[in-house]
Amino acid sequence: MSVLVTAELLDRVRDRLAQSAAAPTPATVATAIRAEAGGVLGDTDLLRALRMLQTELTGAGPLEPLLADPQVSDVLVSGPDAVWVDRGGGLQPAAVVFPDEAAVRRLAQRLALAAGRRLDDAQPWVDGRLPAADESGFGVRLHAVLAPIAYGGTCLSLRVLRPATQGLDALAAGGMLTPDAFALLERIIAARLTFLIVGGTGAGKTTLLAAMLARVAGSERIVCVEDAAELAPRHPHVIRLVARAVNVEGAGEVSVRDLVRQALRMRPDRIVVGEVRGAEVVDLLTALNTGHDGGAGTVHANSPGEVPARLEALAALGGMPRPALHSQLAAALQVVLHIQRGSDGRRRLREIGLIRRSGAGEVAIVPAWRLDGRPAPAAGDLADLLSDREGS
Numbered sequence: 001m002s003v004l005v006t007a008e009l010l011d012r013v014r015d016r017l018a019q020s021a022a023a024p025t026p027a028t029v030a031t032a033i034r035a036e037a038g039g040v041l042g043d044t045d046l047l048r049a050l051r052m053l054q055t056e057l058t059g060a061g062p063l064e065p066l067l068a069d070p071q072v073s074d075v076l077v078s079g080p081d082a083v084w085v086d087r088g089g090g091l092q093p094a095a096v097v098f099p100d101e102a103a104v105r106r107l108a109q110r111l112a113l114a115a116g117r118r119l120d121d122a123q124p125w126v127d128g129r130l131p132a133a134d135e136s137g138f139g140v141r142l143h144a145v146l147a148p149i150a151y152g153g154t155c156l157s158l159r160v161l162r163p164a165t166q167g168l169d170a171l172a173a174g175g176m177l178t179p180d181a182f183a184l185l186e187r188i189i190a191a192r193l194t195f196l197i198v199g200g201t202g203a204g205k206t207t208l209l210a211a212m213l214a215r216v217a218g219s220e221r222i223v224c225v226e227d228a229a230e231l232a233p234r235h236p237h238v239i240r241l242v243a244r245a246v247n248v249e250g251a252g253e254v255s256v257r258d259l260v261r262q263a264l265r266m267r268p269d270r271i272v273v274g275e276v277r278g279a280e281v282v283d284l285l286t287a288l289n290t291g292h293d294g295g296a297g298t299v300h301a302n303s304p305g306e307v308p309a310r311l312e313a314l315a316a317l318g319g320m321p322r323p324a325l326h327s328q329l330a331a332a333l334q335v336v337l338h339i340q341r342g343s344d345g346r347r348r349l350r351e352i353g354l355i356r357r358s359g360a361g362e363v364a365i366v367p368a369w370r371l372d373g374r375p376a377p378a379a380g381d382l383a384d385l386l387s388d389r390e391g392s
Contacts, residue, residue: 013029013032013033016032016035060075060107060111060130060140060158061107061110062096062098063075063077063083063096063107063156063158066083066085066094066096067140067158067160069085069087070162071087071088072085072086072087072160073086073087073088073159073160073162073202074086074091074157074158074159074160074202075094075156075157075158075160076091076155076156076157076158077098077104077154077155077156077157078150078152078153078155079101079104079152079153080097080098080099080100080101080103080104080153081097081098083096083097083098086202088345089344089345090343090345101147101153101154104153104154104156105146105147105154107156108126108144108146108154108156111130111142111144111156112126112128112142112144114130114131115128115129115130115131115142116128116245116247117142117245119144119146120146121146124145124146124149125143125144125145125146125149126142126143126144127142127143127245128141128142128245129141129142129161129228129245130142139161139228139229140158140159140160140161141158141159141161141228142156142157142158143156143157143158144156144157161228161229161230162230166207166210166211167211167214167215167234168182168185168186168211168212168214168215170211171207171208171211175346175348176204176207176208176339176346176347176348176349177348177349178349178371180369181349181352181369181371184352184369184382184386185212185215185337185349186215187386187390188212188335188386189212189215189216189294190215190390191385191386191389191390192270192293192294192389193293193294193334193335193385193386193389194288194293194294194295194296194332194333194334194335195212195296195333195334195335195336195337196296196297196298196299196307196333196335196336196337197209197296197297197298197299197336197337197338197339198298198299198300198301198303198304198306198307198310198336198337198338198339199298199300199301199302199338199339199340199341200300200302200340200341201300202341203339203340203341203347204339204341204347205275205298205339206230206231206274206275206298207347208337208339208349209231209233209272209274209296209297209298210231210232210233211233212296213231213233213235213238213270213272213296214233214234214235216233216235216270216294218235218236218237219237220237220269220270220294221237221239221266221267221268221269221270222235222237222238222239222268222269222270222272223238223239223241223263223266223268223270223271223272224238224239224240224241224272224273224274225241225243225256225259225260225263225271225272225273225274225280226240226241226242226243226256226273226274226275227242227243227256227274227275227277228242228243228274229242230274231272231274239263239266239268241259241262241263242259243255243256243258243259255280256273256277256278256280257278257279257280257282257283257318260273260280260283260284260287261283263287264287264290268292269292269294270292270293270294270295270296271284271287271288271292271295272295272296272297273296273297273298274297274298275297275298275299275300276297276298276299276311276314277314278314278317278318279314279315279317279318279319280318281299281311281314281315281318282315282318282319282320283318284297284332285315285325285328285329285332285333286328286332288332288333289328289331289332295332299311299314301338303338303351304336304338304351304353304365304367305364305365307336307365308326308329308362308363308364308365311325311329312325323361326357326361326362326363327361329355329363330355330357330363333355334354334355334385335352335353335354335355335368335382336352336353336354336355336365337349337351337352337353338350338351338352338353348371349371350370350371350372351367351369351370351371352367352368352369352370352376352382353365353366353367353368353378354366354368354378354381354382354385356378366378366381367379368381368382369382
């Protein structure tokens with residue numbers, strides 16, 4: 001006689017296993033299932049229960065196949081029957097359904113624990129990183145918000161951190177770069193200009209940054225500082241420093257700002273911050289003003305014109321006043337690259353801008369190259385700057 005394998009049965013099995021101090025083995029799990037089933041459990045039902053337990057207790061549960069798909073960049077859960085996936089062409093519904101809201105909540109809490117974080121009614125949201133399942137060193141960025149803070153049910157956001165290893169040639173072949181933009185980027189790297197890549201979430205900022213760093217001369221030492229490990233440029237001398245958030249006891253934090261300071265003591269030729277999110281912008285600009293030409297970073301901004309205001313807000317977190325920020329920015333940064341992801345999912349370099357300081361002392365970004373062919377007032381200035389650097 002077949003026994004119905006229900007969520008209630010699996011909950012009882014989990015509780016029974018939790019009462020034992022020993023690590024569960026296949027034999028003890030099978031024994032617990034048979035004991036909680038309250039009757040004769042056939043091999044078929046036992047295997048079904050074991051599979052359901054494995055799905056709930058290991059990895060990302062029913063989301064694991066999606067995260068293993070090499071085309072997937074994001075997996076989003078906004079309800080038991082609302083799972084979405086991004087394979088590079090925008091969000092699409094996935095054929096994954098959770099039994100109920102409690103199953104989504106259990107998965108979110110288990111993933112938070114795996115990331116060394118706390119997620120419960122007292123701390124209803126979490127931001128962390130799941131360790132890599134392989135030896136790549138990359139993992140999955142986790143964000144979760146529990147109901148009822150998330151009004152429609154527990155929400156999960158998983159970003160797959162794949163190594164950004166594509167070269168400029170591959171990006172050009174894929175349509176991200178036009179031939180003239182490709183040539184300009186090569187000259188920017190060779191001339192050791194300091195640059196900032198801006199764009200929205202998922203626009204390809206890290207991908208472009210890694211491709212440009214791969215063109216740096218092999219004799220140069222690059223120190224990369226990141227909040228989450230993504231940069232993996234194909235370069236023979238790259239040092240990667242990755243920040244660490246607080247653990248469940250509230251200790252052990254290592255911030256990006258801390259690591260930027262450490263990078264200065266590591267004899268870098270170029271200092272790179274994978275993504276400027278906060279007060280570390282103060283230390284980055286200071287570092288770039290101490291003789292480290294060719295440094296780089298990325299920042300969230302919808303257009304080059306928004307960069308000064310965005311950096312003002314971040315610098316304020318580090319206690320740097322507005323006039324000082326503009327002064328440091330004018331001295332430390334030279335080029336801004338704007339990359340954008342279109343409605344068709346394709347990523348393209350849209351604009352290259354030069355940093356200019358007005359008579360009032362404020363910094364503005366002036367276009368030096370545009371994808372759409374509109375006039376670029378600073379095109380001649382960029383050409384002169386590149387020629388001067390290449391001739392020195």
